[in-house]
Amino acid sequence: MKKRGVVGWVVFLLVIAAAFVVYWRFFRSAKAAPIDYKTVTVEKRRIVGKVTASGTLQATVTVQVGTQVSGRIQKLNADFNSQVKKGDLIAKIDPQLLQATVAQAHANYASAQANVVKAQAQVRDAEMQFNRIKALFDQNLASAADLQTAQTTLAVNKASVDVAKASVEQAAASLSQAQVNLNYCNIYSPIDGTVISRSVDVGQTVAASLSAPTLFTIAEDLKKMQVNTNISEGDVGRLEAGMAAYFTVDAFPGQRFRGKISQIRNAAQTVQNVVTYDAVIDVDNSDLKLRPGMTANVTITYAQRDEVLAVPNAALRFRPPPEVTSAAASASASASAVAANAPSAAPSGSARRRQQRGNDTTNDPKPVWILRGGVAMLVQIKLGLTDGTYTEVVDGEINEGDLVITDANVVGKTSTPAATQTATMRRMF
DSSP states (O other), X not given: OHHHHHHHHHHHHHHHHHHHHHHHHHHHHHXXXXXXXXXXXXXEEEEEEEEEEEEEEEESSEEEEEOSSOEEEEEEOOOTTOEXXXXXXXXXXXXXXXXXXXXXXXXXXXXXXXXXXXXXXXXXXXXXXXXXXXXXXXXXXXXXXXXXXXXXXXXXXXXXXXXXXXXXXXXXXXXXXXXXXXXXXXXXXXXXXXXXXXXXXXXXXXXXXXXXXXXXXXXXXXXXXXXXXXXXXXXXXXXXXXXXXXXXXXXXXXXXXXXXXXXXXXXXEEETTEEEEEEEEEEEOTTOOXXXXXXXXXXXXXXXXXXXXXXXXXXXXXXXXXXXXXXXXXXXXXHHHHHHHSOOOSOOHHHHHHHHHXXXXXXXXXXXXXXXXTEEEEEEEEEEEEOXXXXXXXXXXXXXXXXXXXXXXXXXXXXXXXXXXXXXXXXXX
């Protein structure tokens, strides 16, 4: 009997303690300030991953036509927007100075040829002298010194012939160079195309001593153009050749022009510690609307998901005030007790998504707050593709129709930690 009395008192005390806890929680919840939640319904949507960049339009093949000789521009046969064919004479430099140089080279060449004839005549004279002295030496009528002198003179004259012939070759080379320079006075188009730039006028003097000055810029075919874009190093890994792209230009607002990535160049460009890579996009310009030099705002689609569960990025940036976290802790304890006694259910939406996508999620879980039964709950989800506004959910205890919290205001407070934290996290996410 005494043992039963002790047990009864213990049970009585536990009941009193439980009643006190219930009363305290009820009293506290009654005193807690109400919270105004802003929510968005989780639903399935289409997510398109995009990379945006700016670039410049230019012709696929562009040739800068210069001059290799200096002089005064005598004639121009092409102007801006002129259609030219390969081999057309598009400019002419005054040839008078170069013609004089050619005439001088002709004279030097003729003089060198005359020196060869002179040297050959001297060789013949030296041979006759040598033969005559040798005959006298054989008859003991000339000394050995005279014979040696005649032999040396003959050898020297033969060498003079070789020197004269070498001078002829030098003069011929100088004449050829002068003739080539004279021909460079006529400037021809190297390709079929359109003149998009002219840098000189008639009467202007150009100097080609250090580098060839550019006279014209010719685009081969304006019906086929390309956009050179600057892709940041953080996005270049998502792109590859063959991906579709579209862009807009200020000249035609609201109109989209489509192209395809033909090349992603490995040469990095660094401007103010920002590294970018050039992605070349081929564009069909059959209607000739696009012009070289236009600024293009390019969008490249690298991935797409249809009918996937998505949450707004604002929900991922949301950080709750303390009132929300304390209420969530109490609700979580009650939910755990209920879940412990509940029978097993069918696979959740998260499990179904894992079965459908497989083990392709390697990113770390991200926290998101949802509103269920008027109570905020924290769940961990894994994210996939994002379009900057919404992000795909690939794993986590969240289902279609759930309400994700994007902001929370405690009634009666002029400023809430949630608003401040959300603004801070928006810059971080």
